[in-house]
Amino acid sequence: MSAPRLKIFSGNSNRPLAEEICKHVGVPLGEATVTSFPDGESFVKINENIRGQDIYLVQSTCTPTNHHLMELLIMIDAAKRASAQRITAVIPFYGYARQDRKDQPRVPITAKLVADLLTSAGANRVLTMDLHSQQIQGFFNIPVDHLFASPVLFKYLERFRADSLVVCSPDVGGMKMAAAYAGALGTGLGMVWKKRTSATTVESVNIVGEVAGKDVLIVDDITETAGTLVNAAKLLRDNGAQSVRAAVSHALLSPMAYERLRGGAIDELITTNSIPIDTKGLPITVLSVAPLLAEAIVRINNNESVTSLFKVKGF
Numbered sequence: 001m002s003a004p005r006l007k008i009f010s011g012n013s014n015r016p017l018a019e020e021i022c023k024h025v026g027v028p029l030g031e032a033t034v035t036s037f038p039d040g041e042s043f044v045k046i047n048e049n050i051r052g053q054d055i056y057l058v059q060s061t062c063t064p065t066n067h068h069l070m071e072l073l074i075m076i077d078a079a080k081r082a083s084a085q086r087i088t089a090v091i092p093f094y095g096y097a098r099q100d101r102k103d104q105p106r107v108p109i110t111a112k113l114v115a116d117l118l119t120s121a122g123a124n125r126v127l128t129m130d131l132h133s134q135q136i137q138g139f140f141n142i143p144v145d146h147l148f149a150s151p152v153l154f155k156y157l158e159r160f161r162a163d164s165l166v167v168c169s170p171d172v173g174g175m176k177m178a179a180a181y182a183g184a185l186g187t188g189l190g191m192v193w194k195k196r197t198s199a200t201t202v203e204s205v206n207i208v209g210e211v212a213g214k215d216v217l218i219v220d221d222i223t224e225t226a227g228t229l230v231n232a233a234k235l236l237r238d239n240g241a242q243s244v245r246a247a248v249s250h251a252l253l254s255p256m257a258y259e260r261l262r263g264g265a266i267d268e269l270i271t272t273n274s275i276p277i278d279t280k281g282l283p284i285t286v287l288s289v290a291p292l293l294a295e296a297i298v299r300i301n302n303n304e305s306v307t308s309l310f311k312v313k314g315f
Helices: 015-025 065-081 110-121 134-139 150-160 172-185 227-238 255-261 290-301
Strands: 006-010 032-036 042-046 054-058 086-091 125-129 144-147 165-169 188-196 202-208 215-223 243-251 268-272 284-287
Touching (some): 015 054, 054 065, 054 290, 065 086, 086 290, 110 134, 134 144, 150 172, 150 215, 150 243, 150 284, 150 290, 172 188, 202 227
Parallel strands (some): 006 054, 243 268, 268 284
Antiparallel strands (some): 032 042
């Protein structure tokens, strides 16, 4: 039995990425109206027949997070009521992922709430990338295909392979990711110990590892204010690092982040287009994850394994 015809639709969070995914898949972007009423309510209308078809809805839940999440939920509901055979929510960046546990009294686990909302709306499957916490996959009662941006980043970072390169984690929580990068690139490994003083302020305290005279690559999954990255970069430079680059899967750059990056502590910020990014003339390199997501969509449509997408050629 042949796979059902696939169609890809996009919300308003990252339409350029959706269009690029469609080019790699070889299908046109589906026709849909996704807009808002004057009072702010979202409105969705799918403008073509999708009955019995395999539907992929591309939407990153980035700023404005709540608006884009609501758009996605309404798109799912619209597709379900239009009798789609299967609905996959393609979420390159999964918002609320940092609220994944009760770390203080009387707080929610919002990452779980979002998972419940997506499932209740009618999503049959989720395709996402570089979740802040692996445990979020367990919040869903539907299949989750969790991709990593590392193959895309490794391909670019290979040019920096050298005896002088050291991979560094900006905090204890990122050591597993940093170790994976160090192993793939064949480099040394270091860590910056940090102390967070507020939601937007981080104080870098100490360094573990040898960085004097080294080219340092800081790796992390997400940055919003760039406080962690910039403070780590400053401490690394104070300890003799000759250059500092940062590789981040999701760069949700706020005005504060741009201001910090202008300080020049980081020679280059390498990230992906999981969310739209304006480089504003800063040394920010944006790599496309469209081929990775497109390949995953084709394999899901054909009921094939996506495991090989985790493998990195040449490493």
